[in-house]
Amino acid sequence: MSDLLERLRGRGWRLTAQRRVVAEVLDSGEHVHLTADEVHGRAAARLPEISRATVYNTLGELVSLGEVLEFSADGRAKRYDPNARHAHQHLVCSGCGSIRDVHIAGDPMGALPESESAGYALEGVEMTFRGLCPDCRAKRGA
Amino acid sequence: MSDLLERLRGRGWRLTAQRRVVAEVLDSGEHVHLTADEVHGRAAARLPEISRATVYNTLGELVSLGEVLEFSADGRAKRYDPNARHAHQHLVCSGCGSIRDVHIAGDPMGALPESESAGYALEGVEMTFRGLCPDCRAKRGA
DNA sequence: CTGTATGCAAAACGTTTGCAACAGC
DNA sequence: GCTGTTGCAAACGTTTTGCATACAG
Numbered sequence: 001m002s003d004l005l006e007r008l009r010g011r012g013w014r015l016t017a018q019r020r021v022v023a024e025v026l027d028s029g030e031h032v033h034l035t036a037d038e039v040h041g042r043a044a045a046r047l048p049e050i051s052r053a054t055v056y057n058t059l060g061e062l063v064s065l066g067e068v069l070e071f072s073a074d075g076r077a078k079r080y081d082p083n084a085r086h087a088h089q090h091l092v093c094s095g096c097g098s099i100r101d102v103h104i105a106g107d108p109m110g111a112l113p114e115s116e117s118a119g120y121a122l123e124g125v126e127m128t129f130r131g132l133c134p135d136c137r138a139k140r141g142a
Numbered sequence: 143m144s145d146l147l148e149r150l151r152g153r154g155w156r157l158t159a160q161r162r163v164v165a166e167v168l169d170s171g172e173h174v175h176l177t178a179d180e181v182h183g184r185a186a187a188r189l190p191e192i193s194r195a196t197v198y199n200t201l202g203e204l205v206s207l208g209e210v211l212e213f214s215a216d217g218r219a220k221r222y223d224p225n226a227r228h229a230h231q232h233l234v235c236s237g238c239g240s241i242r243d244v245h246i247a248g249d250p251m252g253a254l255p256e257s258e259s260a261g262y263a264l265e266g267v268e269m270t271f272r273g274l275c276p277d278c279r280a281k282r283g284a
Numbered sequence: 285c286t287g288t289a290t291g292c293a294a295a296a297c298g299t300t301t302g303c304a305a306c307a308g309c
Numbered sequence: 310g311c312t313g314t315t316g317c318a319a320a321c322g323t324t325t326t327g328c329a330t331a332c333a334g
Contacts, residue, residue, distance in 0.1 A: 014333060016289060037323075051291045056324065058289095072217045075299095077323060091258070094265060104253040111246040111253075112271055116233070119276035123236060126270045129254055134261035156308060158314065179298075193316045198299065200314095218324095219298060 003027075004067060004082070011065070021047045022058045026068060026082040033090075033099040035077035071126060073099055089127040095136030102129065145169075146209060146224070153207070163189045164200045168210060168224040175232075175241040177219040213268060215241055231269040237278030244271065 004027040009015060025034070025042045034042070040055040059080055062068040069081040073092045083101060089108070091100040108125045146169040151157060167176070167184045176184070182197040201222055204210040211223040215234045225243060231250070233242040250267045 014288070016333070018290070035323090049291075052323095053292080053325080054290055070217065072214050075212070075214045075220045078217045089254075091254075091262065093262075102254060102258040104258075105255060106253065108250075108253070108269070109271075111248065111250070111269075112231075112233075112244060113247060116244040116246075117271070117273065119279075120233065120235075120273040121279055122271060122273040124272045126268075126272070127250070127253075128268045129251075129259070129264060130266045130268070131259065131262040131264040137261075137263055156313065158308070160315070177298085191316075194298095195300080195317080196315055 007067065008065070013065075017047060018043070018050050018054050019058050021050060022055055023062070026062070026080065032083065032101070033073075033079045033081055035079055037077065039080060071128075073097070073128065089129065091129045091131065093133035093136055094130050095132050095139070098133055149209065150207070155207075159189060160185070160192050160196050161200050163192060164197060165204070168204070168222065174225065174243070175215075175221045175223055177221055179219065181222060213270075215239070215270060231271065233271045233273065235275035235278055236272050237274050237281070240275055242275075 004023050005015075005020060008019075008023065013019070021043045022039060024046075025039055031038075031042070036056055036059055037052070039059065040050065040052050043050050043055060059068065059070075063070045063080075067082075067084055069084040070078055071081065071090070072078045073090060074097060079099070081101075088101045088103055091102045092098070104127065108127050109122065112122070112125075146165050147157075147162065150161075150165065155161070163185045164181060166188075167173075167181055173180075173184070178198055178201055179194070181201065182192070182194050185192050185197060201210065201212075205212045205222075209224075209226055211226040212220050213223060213232070214220045215232060216239060221241070223243075230243045230245055233244045234240070246269065250269050251264065254264070254267075
């Protein structure tokens with residue numbers, strides 16, 4: 001519920017029924033790390049004739065606009081994270097693949113010494129922690 | 143040149159011509175962040191009848207054995223990093239996609255507060271910096 | 285009215301699988 | 310000789326593309 005649509009309209013984003021539905025799915029606040037196909041599924045529930053291609057197009061644009069974060073936790077399908085406005089990291093369960101947003105102490109960007117990034121124009125960092133979640137520990141770790 | 147083969151033999155790894163070639167490609171020291179397909183290409187240069195499936199199998203095993211790191215910098219093809227024995231991070235150019243190994247100051251794992259990983263059995267962290275490399279800055283950034 | 289977004293279906297891409305033949309130990 | 314590995318080709322899941330149509334501005 002972060003007025004994604006509001007912001008997009010303000011940027012002169014051409015608003016169609018399909019785009020609205022995609023934005024609403026992402027903005028619904030609850031299901032946070034959807035794959036493109038999951039987004040399509042939820043979008044199609046509200047607007048049955050929406051095509052996969054449109055969902056891919058729209059997601060790609062939202063990523064370019066910086067409104068949505070794209071990342072891949074497992075090399076398979078990319079996931080889309082509507083929580084692009086607050087810096088955060090991910091904690092992925094190596095058992096079930098579930099993804100949690102987490103927050104680290106300092107600024108991860110600052111961890112890279114100047115000497116290592118010499119000549120580069122740094123833009124961002126991605127940080128992904130991996131581990132077994134409590135549920136999977138109970139089942140596997142025994 | 144880190145005696146990957148030596149180590150694998152020591153672990154009772156069944157050594158075939160194909161596996162040797164794959165290990166040699168990864169161990170050749172120079173081309174560091176190959177995709178599975180690139181590995182296959184280089185392997186096939188030495189042993190033409192090697193199949194893609196075998197390369198995938200072998201890479202998967204090397205990853206399980208902890209000898210090779212698997213990561214995806216772009217959501218497309220996975221990349222294989224033979225430098226699994228020394229902790230390091232990646233710096234990816236958002237222009238040309240080139241990948242550099244970099245090293246940060248502290249221990250990235252320690253950056254995650256206990257409260258955030260409560261109940262989890264942490265296993266590792268991945269850290270990827272993004273930015274424009276000097277070449278791409280010259281061409282694009284103007 | 286114009287340009288852009290859409291739907292469809294097909295293709296591209298990376299990866300996995302099933303299975304018979306084969307080869308290391 | 311037993312067992313695990315290989316090659317092949319086909320299947321798979323995800324994403325991209327080309328093109329004619331529809332619609333927001």
